[in-house]
Amino acid sequence: MKTSATVATAELKDGAQARGLKNITRTEWRSLSLAGLGWTFESYDSFLLSLLLPTLALQFGLSKAQLGLFTSITAAGQIIGGILFGYVSDRLGRVRTALLCVGIYSLFSGLIAFAPNEHWFATLRFFGALGMGGTWTVGAALIAETWHASRRGKGGALMQMGLPIGAILAITISGIVSGVNDGLGGNSWRLLFLIGASPFFILFWVARKTPESPIWLERRQAKSAVQRVAAASHDKLNVRGLLTAFCFIFFLQYLYWGVFTWTPTFLVTVKHLDFVHSLKFVLALQFGAISGFLLFSAFVDRLGRRPMFLAYLLVGAAAVGAYILSSDALLLMVAIFLTGFSVNGIFAGAGPFLAEIIGDTASRGFLMGLAYNGGRLGGFIAPLIIGALASTSGGFVLGLATTIVAFIAAAVVVFFAPETRGKALS
Structure with a gap:
């Protein structure tokens, strides 16, 4: 007969083994690919604005206060989008909503490349920021519900690495474009936003191979009234x-x-x-x-x-x-x-x-x-x-x-x- 101490020791051992990288499942890697890359490209888009503020000031003839409006509009869109698409993902699913968010910020990033003035730039930036804000929320929920409890923290941390990687990507690509075009003036800066339209085409194929959150599917497939009542009784706001x-x-x-x-x-x-x-x-x-x-x-x-x-x-x-x-x-x-x-x-x-x-x-x-x-x-x-x-x-x-x-x-x-x-x- 196993004692409680023996059971506890076995559970600790099993947990330690499960935490290893070699035990990460294909489903977990695929969810990380979608959430992590979505966050990386979102970071590229966010950091790009910081890099281009001096250029945009010259192109559109803006003051520092007017430039600050671009940042404030981005922040407002991200806040609204993060809450809105968290709600959408509870109904539409994590994977489809993640791709939707990537599609939104990719589309509007690409459209910014053709913005004729600061008003169009600010409007397009706001709508793009809605998708940017939703990307973290949906990706974090997908990782949390897909990765095994013993390594969920590892999955969340690896997803978050997209933040500095995206920033480095923005610095690198900006440097290349600037070097080729002798600066980011004229229409060179527009090319950087046009490149920002590419994530959707990359992640479309990643999303197709990413399984939906099993927890979300389980809740969705609870068809009988008994199951729904039982689920609702445990679904209290913490x-x-x-x-x-x-x-x-x-x-x-x-x-x-x-x-x-x-x-x-x-x-x-x-x-x-x-x-x-x-x-x-x-x-x-x-x-x-x-x-x-x-x-x-x-x-x-x-x-x-x-x-x-x-x-x-x-x-x-x-x-x-x-x-x-x-x-x-x-x-x-x-x-x-x-x-x-x-x-x-x-x-x-x-x-x-x-x-x-x-x-x-x-x-x-x-x-x-x-x-x-x-x-x-x-x-x-x-x-x-x-x-x-x-x-x-x-x-x-x-x-x-x-x-x-x-x-x-x-x-x-x-x-x-x-x-x-x-x-x-x-």
Whole structure:
């Protein structure tokens, strides 16, 4: 007769074996291909705007305030799209909705290449951003429902690697186009958006071979009234889980946008450093992010969600502290790498954690979208607060230090949240 200790030991052993890369199933790889590539191309599209703002200012004769409208419109579209397509995916399915989202941002990215003025550009950008926002929500739900519970964290982290890869892709392609055309002026910048229309044609074939979420199919196929009543009785809104997810993402978005919006300006105006506009600055940030995602994927299913989140928050707070307290260029470059590692890398666990903390519900996609995109309010507030305080050097230090408060607040949320590693979803 097996004792409880023997059973527990066997389960731990089976879980450890299941976490290995060689045990990842074909279905899991295919869902990762669709969600990860969709997120990569979305990141390309998002980062492209940041790279092209100076060019667009010259092409359309825009002020900095008018340029900021492009960013605000993109953010608004992403928030609406993330919630809207989370809802759609609960009804249409994860795979079809993922392809729909990719199709939307591909279509409107391609149309932007023909925008005659800033008004058309802004309108097309908004509609494209709807699909961009839905891509993360739907992809994260697909990974959470497709990957085995013992390696779900790894799947979410690998999907999130699309963020820095897409940014590097945007930098590389922009560099090539700029080199061939002697800059991005004239109509050269339009070619970059035209290239942004290609993801749909690539992912159409990937989606055709990607099986639908078995959990979504199970719910869809519950045909009898008895089954539907039984399912409904277990489908209660987890208010605490939803609030925990919202607060966690709110503070992550606050520190992410607070740090990445203002750190370059802070290092130039307060620390008087000139390397922040160089390629090595950007690459240190992006390769730090890739390292953060890889390390997160390697240990999150072994150590659990809470230890990994807390460790990354501690590293991030230390990196921001280095910005504030030191002017040494080498130390600051290391801090840039660690910022990418931690502040980007911690998002590797966002998808699985949101799915697990929200729990079992037929509205999982909608609620994940609501928590993640509602939490983007933190990203909207952070640049405003820090910008308002940044009129003097001392105020700028105080403003950037508010991100330390966000690190602490996020850590408090994580500390009181339940550990969800290995939680089964249905």
